[in-house]
Amino acid sequence: MARDRREPRTMLEYLIQQSDRTYEELAEEFSRLDSRAAISARHLGRLARGERQLADSTPATRRALQALFGKPVEELQLPWTAGHPSTAPAQPAALALPGTGPERNILAMAAQRARQYAMLAAEATTPAAIQQLAEEVQRLALAYPQRPVNEVIGDLAETQDTLFTLLERRQPPDQSRDLNFLAGITSGLLAKVSHDLADPHSAMLQARTAVLCAEQAGHPGLQAWLRGMQSLVAYWAGRYAEAVRYADAGREYAAQAGGTSAVWLPISAARAYAALGNAEQAKAAIAEAEQSWSRVRPDEMDAMGGICTFNQPRTLYYAADALAWLPSEAAAAADYSSQAVNAYADPHDPSWAFGDQAGSHADLAIASIASRDLDAATEALAPVLELPAERRINGIVHSVRRVHQAVTRAGLASDARDLIDGIEHFTHTPANALPR
Structure with missing residues (x-):
């Protein structure tokens, strides 16, 4: 350099x-x-x-x-100005060698080579340093569902860079496994960042890199979680059949791990099936997800918490999101979305997530439109339309647009001008339009 x-x-x-x-x-x-x-x-x-x-x-x-x-x-950290009193950092003590001939140069070169070798030998990361990195990744996993993207993206990118730098060095097998596990989670979180900022291409690139890390770590729980993340990205990108395939691809890993991804994967497939108009498969997948709760054994991903684990409120929200696609299931969609809205009512609850809360409100608005109750729809969507621009992530914007589409398809546009105007104003400034 x-x-x-x-x-x-x-x-x-x-x-x-x-x-x-x-x-x-x-x-x-x-x-x-x-x-x-x-x-x-x-x-x-x-x-x-x-x-x-x-x-x-x-x-x-x-x-x-x-x-x-x-x-x-x-x-x-102080700004540097010319003439500022300072001392250079201490350097390693040099050998005091007599003479100035070629022997001194040879010995200096040999000393430098020995120092380089000692540095290479010391490159194995200590368990304490890995624990520090694990705590940082967990902090970001816990923060992600509750904080705007711009508040976590910098720390995520720097943590990923640190992990990749360490993995590029020689590491003992156990430490390599731990670093790959953490790098897989961090890259998965950055896939979610890319998705939230409406960049599905970068999201899938990050996810594929995360899958490579999961393979190196030999971690089925991480593999299952990443298939859920890939299914999520594909769903919001409108690639519904692909979303089903990713969800199905993770089932074997989820069965090995036993964690909550065993719920996330079928409920993710349910949303994609519903978007494809397959009501029977969607309802069957919802039932499978609900039954899977009885078999869940929290794994290492669940222990990270936050976005790394799937919880009951998200199950309700995903079910509502699936059924909102199906006019014949309007009553069930209203029931699930009402439960989801209640489940996300407390922002101090550890399971609270602003994106899922907003999606639940949008689904309740769609269910209200199905029953031609515009006042209820407007009331349901009002908290979402008040979100600041930095929280208008891709999934929320898409959910709000689905409300717009529901109003139009129901033939209620002329009676819902205020609601439509509010939606169009909201979607005019998504989070990815903000300077970063």
């Missing part, structure tokens, strides 16, 4: 420029300074340029930076 000699933006960037080490070399030293620290060269660069705040870094990262550069993190 070429050394960056442009004007430094922070004290940290200045100190890095003054050192004889690349960002990659400095990143590799972290785990030796603090067994719980792990950082990628890219993330270190962002910290140095002031694009990320050191105060938001993990305690282990801050400790390692202090040890590496001999300054408190508050000072490292």
Whole structure:
């Protein structure tokens, strides 16, 4: 990597420029300074340029930076100005060799080669560092259903970068398995990010990479969860037959793992079957999903929590979403959607998810339109139309558009001008239209 000699933006960037080490070399030293620290060269660069705040870094990262550069993190983050009093970071002690001839150069080269070998030998990530990464991935999995995408995308990308950087090094088999497991979850979450920002191509690319990680980890629970994620992306992209195939492809993995993906997969297929107009298959898949709850044995994915586990409220929402496609099932759709709306009423409930809550309200609006009750439909959709732009993710926008279509198909457009105007205003600024 070429050394960056442009004007430094922070004290940290200045100190890095003054050192004889690349960002990659400095990143590799972290785990030796603090067994719980792990950082990628890219993330270190962002910290140095002031694009990320050191105060938001993990305690282990801050400790390692202090040890590496001999300054408190508050000072490292300060803007750098020419003439600022500073000392370069301490360098490893050099051998004091007599003379200035070729022997000195040879010995210096040999010392540098020995140092490089020692760094390579130390590349195996410590269990403490992996535990730190696991806690970060779990934090993001818990936050994802409840926070706007723009609040988690940066941390997700940096965590994925760190995990991929570690996996590119030599790791013992057990640690490689753990890192691949975490990388698979993180890539799956980034597939959801891409989907939420209406980019199904990138979503599927992330999902395929996540599947490769799951294969390397040998983890059926992760495989099942990722098939559910692929089914979700295909469903909202309008590829309903593909959504069914992904759901079916995950069933064997779900049977091995025993976790809640055994519920997610058939209920995902139910939505796609209903969108295809296959009412009998949809209802059979809903029944299968509900019966699967009696056989669930929480697995390692469920232990992560958040978006990594499937819960009862989501079962109600998915069933409502499926039946909302079927005019003959309007009464059942109204029942499921009412239950789902009630299940998502408390934003402090750990199972609450703003996207699923909005979808439940949209399904209740569609069920109300089926019974030609525009007042009830307007009331059901009102909380959704009040969502700020950063929460108008792809699935919510599609759900709201389905309400628009239901009004038009029911021949109620002339009586529902306010509702239609509200929907069109809402969908005019989806989350993917916001600057990031």
